[in-house]
Amino acid sequence: MCISDKLTLLYIENYPQFIVNNSDLKIRTGIPGFDLIVDGGLKEGKTIVLSGKSGSGKSTFGMQFLHNGALDFEEPGIFVTLTQSPQELISDFRAFGWNIEKLIEEEKIMIIDARPFKINDQSFESGDILYETEPFPFTHLTQLILQGIKKIHAKRLVVDSLSVLSIQYGNQFNTRQGIQKMIHALDEQKCTSIFISENLESRTPPEWYAASGIVILNHTQKTSTMDRSIQVIKMRGIKHSEQTYPIRFNENGYHVLHPRLSAAS
Numbered sequence: 001m002c003i004s005d006k007l008t009l010l011y012i013e014n015y016p017q018f019i020v021n022n023s024d025l026k027i028r029t030g031i032p033g034f035d036l037i038v039d040g041g042l043k044e045g046k047t048i049v050l051s052g053k054s055g056s057g058k059s060t061f062g063m064q065f066l067h068n069g070a071l072d073f074e075e076p077g078i079f080v081t082l083t084q085s086p087q088e089l090i091s092d093f094r095a096f097g098w099n100i101e102k103l104i105e106e107e108k109i110m111i112i113d114a115r116p117f118k119i120n121d122q123s124f125e126s127g128d129i130l131y132e133t134e135p136f137p138f139t140h141l142t143q144l145i146l147q148g149i150k151k152i153h154a155k156r157l158v159v160d161s162l163s164v165l166s167i168q169y170g171n172q173f174n175t176r177q178g179i180q181k182m183i184h185a186l187d188e189q190k191c192t193s194i195f196i197s198e199n200l201e202s203r204t205p206p207e208w209y210a211a212s213g214i215v216i217l218n219h220t221q222k223t224s225t226m227d228r229s230i231q232v233i234k235m236r237g238i239k240h241s242e243q244t245y246p247i248r249f250n251e252n253g254y255h256v257l258h259p260r261l262s263a264a265s
């Protein structure tokens, strides 16, 4: 274990004493080092956007949030996939030792397959309607999510990704309206959510305006390795750090290095 890993662990061991002075209920992501930079965790029921380029680790961060919730906090979660198949996700995350299949059986995790281009998938009876016409996807998906929340008593949600969902809409107004309604419904259910958003350089995606927080994942190729970092650029009502922190993958998933407690205080 390198020194920075040891420092992270040291902070984590001291973690409970830093959940302070905030009357809002905080949902701990459990991602090592991350909760410290958002003053203890995410606000219950609120939706944040997690953005970054392809390969920056968005899906991993999202599933780790759900995996930790299911295993450590008794908070079941739903992963809505619009890109990878559920089987692919289950198999990819085995690399971190996460047994998603078992958690699905135990109703601690649910994967909703909302891929717009899938055909005749039986996982959801009414899934086909998702790509039939323009006005339906958001409302229909919101209904599926609400059914899922009810079924497994979900407290956490990840949508991977909002960008794929939005592509189906030609109309920006409808997209923003759909996102707003979904966020409102999740808030009513006290379901803390992460909307994954591809980093589009041409324009600001509508979910960025609607969400109560924005977290950016960066990665750049160095000679023989990848430089990865994370930055919180918006988190309504939370005194968050504005610094950029290095992140690493290890055998258990993601962790944030060098969380500086002074920055969040």
Ligand SMILES: Nc1ncnc2c1ncn2[C@@H]1O[C@H](COP(=O)(O)OP(=O)(O)O)[C@@H](O)[C@H]1O
Binding pocket: 052, 053, 054, 055, 056, 057, 058, 059, 060, 061, 095, 096, 249, 250, 251
């Ligand atoms: N066990 C691992 N060890 C190191 N790097 C990993 C591991 N698992 C995934 N990665 C890195 O994460 C990248 C994919 O992460 P992912 O969460 O799918 O990104 P995104 O959703 O942003 O495209 C991989 O391309 C790889 O570089």
Ligand SMILES: [Mg+2]
Binding pocket: 058, 059, 060, 160
């Ligand atoms: Mg992904």
